[in-house]
Amino acid sequence: MSAIYRGIIKAVDKFVPAGLQSTWSHPAGPKTIFFWAPTMKWCLVIAGIGDIARPAEKLSQFQSSALAATGLIWSRYSLVITPKNYNLFAVNVFVGATGLYQLYRIYKYQQSLKAQETK
Template sequence: MAWTSRALARFETVLPPGLRAIWNHPAGPKTIHFWAPTWKWALVIANIADYTRPPEKLSPRQSGALAATGIIWSRYSTVIIPKNWNLFSVNFLLGLTGVMQLYRIYNYYEEKKKKEKEEK
């Protein structure tokens, strides 16, 4: 038995009984199915941090890619087994923040066009 397996077994003995179901879930913290979406939250946080940037500095392609990825993988995460709600939530919010950034970009360019028309 590897040292990691022994450490996980020891940790499980001190874990409260109410958390053991989450710990032993097929998409729980002992699997990559938990950690991959958990690290993907960094993309959502970065996308939220970009709300402080002016819209003209944002990339429509990047925001579109993040929105599409989030929407596609949100759908996928509802049909896979085992259900992985961490994967669903991170992708749903990634898609939502991407769409909101696209709206900010679109709105900026529409206002810019409107101002140019008024100046003529």
């Protein structure tokens, strides 16, 4: 499989404009897994944004906590590794933010239930 991938990259190399060569050939650029893994991780962000429409009572506190924690941890990691991977940083900031927002929604929902019980 990697031979096929290398062949595709070699063919595409010829068509990359000179102004984009530094990005294309970067150690965390599109020629490496360090680009494609975070790019695919944006699907988690899309799913998290999709969950905003979901009622708070249907959200998982454990899942949202896990997403928030991994987003924050990996955001830090992406800035201390060599080469710095800003794509990984950006996606993890958004994963963490969506997780934190869902936790906030769960918290507000639980507080509203407690307020209704005390009435």
